[in-house]
Amino acid sequence: MRQAIQRQQIAGPPLGRPQAPPAGPVGPALTSRLPSALLAAMAIGAMAVVLLWWHDTPQLHGFGDWLTNAGRITGLLAGYVVVVLLVLMARIPSFERHVGSDRLARWHSMGGRYTVNLAIAHTLLIIWGYAVSAHEGLVPQTGQLLTQYPDVLMATASLGLFVLVGAVSIRAARKRLRYETWYHLHFYTYLAIALSFSHEFSTGADFQANLKARVLWSAMYIGAAVVLLWYRFVVPVRTMLRHRMIVESVVHEGPGVYSVHVRGHHLLELATQPGQFFRWRFLTRDQWWQSHPYSLSAPPSDRLLRFTVKALGDHSGQLQRVRRGTKVFAEGPYGALTADRQTRRKTLLVAGGIGVTPLRTLFETLPGANGDLAFIYRANNARDLVFREELDTIARWRQASVNYLIGPSGAEGDPFVGRRLLGLVPDVHERDVYVCGPPAMVAVATAALRRIGVSRRHIHTESFEF
Amino acid sequence: MRRAVAAFVATVAGLVVLLSFKTAGTKSVDRPVALSGTSAGTSDNGTPPSASANPGPAASPSPSATASPSASPTPRATTAAPTKTVTGGSFTVSEGFRTFGSVQVKVTLVNGKITKLQAVDYPNRDPRSSEISQYSIPVLAKEVLAAQGTNIDVVSGATYTSQAYAQSVQAALDSAKS
Numbered sequence: 065m066r067q068a069i070q071r072q073q074i075a076g077p078p079l080g081r082p083q084a085p086p087a088g089p090v091g092p093a094l095t096s097r098l099p100s101a102l103l104a105a106m107a108i109g110a111m112a113v114v115l116l117w118w119h120d121t122p123q124l125h126g127f128g129d130w131l132t133n134a135g136r137i138t139g140l141l142a143g144y145v146v147v148v149l150l151v152l153m154a155r156i157p158s159f160e161r162h163v164g165s166d167r168l169a170r171w172h173s174m175g176g177r178y179t180v181n182l183a184i185a186h187t188l189l190i191i192w193g194y195a196v197s198a199h200e201g202l203v204p205q206t207g208q209l210l211t212q213y214p215d216v217l218m219a220t221a222s223l224g225l226f227v228l229v230g231a232v233s234i235r236a237a238r239k240r241l242r243y244e245t246w247y248h249l250h251f252y253t254y255l256a257i258a259l260s261f262s263h264e265f266s267t268g269a270d271f272q273a274n275l276k277a278r279v280l281w282s283a284m285y286i287g288a289a290v291v292l293l294w295y296r297f298v299v300p301v302r303t304m305l306r307h308r309m310i311v312e313s314v315v316h317e318g319p320g321v322y323s324v325h326v327r328g329h330h331l332l333e334l335a336t337q338p339g340q341f342f343r344w345r346f347l348t349r350d351q352w353w354q355s356h357p358y359s360l361s362a363p364p365s366d367r368l369l370r371f372t373v374k375a376l377g378d379h380s381g382q383l384q385r386v387r388r389g390t391k392v393f394a395e396g397p398y399g400a401l402t403a404d405r406q407t408r409r410k411t412l413l414v415a416g417g418i419g420v421t422p423l424r425t426l427f428e429t430l431p432g433a434n435g436d437l438a439f440i441y442r443a444n445n446a447r448d449l450v451f452r453e454e455l456d457t458i459a460r461w462r463q464a465s466v467n468y469l470i471g472p473s474g475a476e477g478d479p480f481v482g483r484r485l486l487g488l489v490p491d492v493h494e495r496d497v498y499v500c501g502p503p504a505m506v507a508v509a510t511a512a513l514r515r516i517g518v519s520r521r522h523i524h525t526e527s528f529e530f
Numbered sequence: 531m532r533r534a535v536a537a538f539v540a541t542v543a544g545l546v547v548l549l550s551f552k553t554a555g556t557k558s559v560d561r562p563v564a565l566s567g568t569s570a571g572t573s574d575n576g577t578p579p580s581a582s583a584n585p586g587p588a589a590s591p592s593p594s595a596t597a598s599p600s601a602s603p604t605p606r607a608t609t610a611a612p613t614k615t616v617t618g619g620s621f622t623v624s625e626g627f628r629t630f631g632s633v634q635v636k637v638t639l640v641n642g643k644i645t646k647l648q649a650v651d652y653p654n655r656d657p658r659s660s661e662i663s664q665y666s667i668p669v670l671a672k673e674v675l676a677a678q679g680t681n682i683d684v685v686s687g688a689t690y691t692s693q694a695y696a697q698s699v700q701a702a703l704d705s706a707k708s
Contacts, residue, residue, distance in 0.1 A: 114548065124553045126686030133552065134545045178537055197687030198661045212657045273629055 096521075098162040106148055113144045116277055120270045131193030136269060139186035143264055143281075145179045146257055150288045155295045155395060161337070164400030165357065166527045173233065180230035183223050183260075215263035222259035225252045244354055261285065300395045307331060309392040311346070312368065314384060318450040320375040321418065322384050323361060325368060326392050332366045334397055337404070338429040339422040339498075342396030344371065346386055355395065361421040361451070363429050369394075372450070374418035401498060401526040403430055408496050408522070410436045412489055414509050416501020417443055422526070423500050424451050428458050437464035438489055440479060442505065446470050473508070480512035492518060499525045614639045618702030621694035623653045630659045633667075633694040637702040644678055647671040647699065653691065662688045670695045679703070 117137050124133055152159070152172045159168060195205035209216050232241060232249050264281070265271045271278045309328035317323050324344075338360070345355040361372035373383050401422055411430055413423040420441060427439055439459065443449050449468055459466045467488060471477025479485050485492060497518060499509045506525050513523055620634040631653030638646035649667050653659035666688035673682040680696040680703070 118548070118552070121552060122689065124549060125684045125689045128687040129689065130549050130553070133549055137545060137548065138541075174533070177534070181538075182541075194658065198658065199665060200661075208657055273624070 098158065099164075099167065102159065102163060109144060109148065110141060113140045116140065116270055120274065120277075126197070128193050128195075128197030131189050131196055133193070135186050135189030135193050138182045138189060139264075139268070140270065142179050142182035142186055143260070144284075145175055145182065146253075147284050147288045149175050149179065150257075150292055154288070154292045155299075155398065156291065157295070157398075160396075160398035160400070161340075161402075162400055162404070164526060165341075165398045167400070176233065177230060180226050183226050187220075187223055213263075214266040216267060218259045219263040222256040225256035225259070229253050229256070247354070257285075296395070300393060303334070303395070304391075304393050307334070307394075309369070309394055311386055311388055311390040311392060313388060314386055316384075317372060319447050321372060321450050322375070323370050323372040324358075324383060324386065325370050326394070327368055328392075330366065331364055331369060334364070336360065336364045336369075336397040337399075337402040338363050338425040339402040340397040340399040341422065342369075342371065342394040342398070345393040345395075346383075347391040347393055348386070351382060351386075352393075355393070357398070359399070359422040359425070360397075361424050362454075363425055372418070372421045399526065401500060401524060402426075405498070405524040406431065406496050408494060409433075410438075410491065410495040412438045412440065412492060412495045412497045414440045414497060414499045414501075415442065416499075416505035416509065417448060418450075419499075419501030419505070420451060421500075423498060424455065424458075426498060427455065427462075427464070432462075432464075434463040437462060438495070439464060439466040440469060440485075440488065441466065442469045442477075442479060442501070442509075444470070444472055480508045483516050485512055486516045492516065495522070497523050499523060503527050612641045614706055616702040616706045617650065618698035618700070618705075620651060621697040621701075623659075623690045623694045630690070631655050633691060633698050635695060635698040635702060637699055637706070639703075639706055642706075644675060644703075647674055649695070662691055666691050667695065674699055 114137060117133070117140055121133060121136075124130060149172055152168050152175070191202060191206050191209060194200075194209065195202050198205065200208075210220060211217075229249055229252055231237060232246055238246055265278060271281065307328040307330060309326050312325040312327040315323040315325065326344075341357050341359040343355040343357050345352060358371040358373050360369055362370040375384065399422070403426070409432065411432060413427055413430075415423045423439070427437065430437060439455065441449060441455065446468075449470070452468070455466050458464070467479075469477045469479050474481060479488055489495070492513070497513055499506050499513075501509070506527055510523055510525060514520070615636060615638045617636045618634060620632045622632045623630045632651055633649060633653070634651040636648045636650050637644060638648075649663075649671075652663040652667055654663055666685040669685050670682065670688075670692060674680065674696075680700045682692070682696060684692040
């Protein structure tokens with residue numbers, strides 16, 4: 065029986081149940097501090113790496129020394145940043161929760177580009193520096209490095225892989241690739257890291273006879289590997305065994321928009337915050353290998369989770385054909401667009417298109433008394449509005465306002481033109497503003513908010529693109 | 531794009547600052563700092579000097595230097611032969627904690643004047659080390675002959691070899707005096 069789409073809601077999450085949200089904001093706590101603390105920790109690590117070089121290096125003489133040592137520093141830094149990049153992507157819950165997956169992904173991609181450039185610089189500077197010191201040409205020096213230095217050939221292959229992954233991650237190239245292709249090419253970085261590791265010890269002046277440095281450096285790599293295995297493999301497997309999630313139903317919500325209801329056990333133990341998402345993986349023959357992030361579109365109950373997807377990519381298109389009873393492998397909860405971001409009593413939620421999903425959940429659960437919540441839902445077309453009924457119900461229950469603004473951007477219905485937002489929400493300056501939607505909409509909305517004088521720290525966004 | 535430029539500029543600036551602070555102010559090895567060498571005549575790392583098998587780059591003494599003993603022999607030097615050959619200690623060539631090998635120099639003195647230097651051991655375990663030795667040791671020998679001591683310039687690109695070389699020569703000179 066392949067009855068995938070069920071038009072009536074079999075087991076919709078309870079709506080408007082008397083679960084009174086706490087009054088007053090919880091306070092930013094970790095969410096405001098952890099990102100800067102993490103940045104500081106990364107910087108301190110980089111300084112420690114430079115210090116290792118400083119400690120091991122006597123005075124320099126001449127141009128060749130300069131080049132060689134610039135090459136050594138860039139090489140050491142590349143070896144360090146690569147580990148940082150892994151840790152950023154390790155799905156460490158506190159990072160996901162308080163820094164935010166979108167920000168982590170942004171840092172990862174910036175750091176990734178930087179690392180590829182560091183590795184290239186390292187290679188060129190070492191060749192040039194050795195050639196200058198030995199009074200040799202660049203070509204014979206390169207040949208010598210490749211053939212006579214231990215593990216340098218492997219490291220060169222590693223550089224090639226890094227450059228390849230870097231090249232396909234460049235925006236222009238990435239647009240032409242399927243997400244899955246790009247994603248799987250990324251796995252080659254593990255190979256690249258493994259290939260480059262041995263030359264760090266066998267030729268690295270800072271490690272050859274410095275046992276302490278070798279131990280610490282290895283510990284850093286092993287630590288990253290353990291964290292990665294733990295959070296990306298062990299924890300999700302445990303989640304699967306404990307919660308035994310399966311697809312309960314797939315519900316059609318609007319044109320190309322489907323909600324997936326996932327049944328499981330002890331789901332409240334996951335401590336999911338409204339506004340968060342999971343990375344979902346359906347264990348069918350053709351889909352098990354890909355996982356995708358989708359926000360919960362309703363507060364979780366102990367037996368049921370609901371997430372909602374708009375059919376955009378290959379994967380979200382396949383979702384509508386997922387059978388009831390399909391086993392689900394979920395990683396999460398992740399995401400920092402939660403009540404933790406609240407700093408004020410009043411809140412405005414601004415949704416664009418399918419970005420409504422986490423905000424729909426927050427609308428139901430955010431702390432706030434009557435009238436503290438306002439919702440703006442922006443879509444190009446009335447048909448694209450989903451959850452209209454649910455939003456109206458919540459609005460009645462919580463005595464909040466919902467504004468549906470429909471029309472192409474720049475037209476009458478567009479609230480982000482000029483100072484229109486101020487007319488819609490006169491007390492916007494007293495509110496935290498949560499914005500969620502497609503990247504372009506988030507950018508336009510943020511600009512509009514800034515224009516009417518809402519400060520950056522009261523605008524909370526999460527981009528759907530990572 | 532702006533961020534990429536900023537990252538590039540910051541990295542280059544950081545590197546230049548770091549490297550500048552590490553660059554030697556004076557270029558000479560006035561007082562070689564003891565790295566990990568021993569005193570004259572002993573080898574500290576058990577590496578047998580490859581003197582016989584591998585004569586190595588030896589400095590050809592300048593004609594003026596060899597000529598000097600006959601020019602003015604000191605009248606009081608009656609006890610010892612005017613020519614004395616001393617082998618300095620073996621000094622490790624290391625960059626940070628990385629060891630490339632060691633340098634040991636045999637110094638020939640005629641009436642207290644350095645006339646001939648021969649490196650009986652020098653780093654040659656890997657291609658880069660032997661290459662550096664090949665070009666730096668003859669230069670160092672010439673410098674010592676010219677300076678008649680270890681107050682010499684470091685050979686660019688061969689800082690550690692230069693230091694070890696100067697140390698070995700100094701050790702030889704010290705033991706020749708005693």
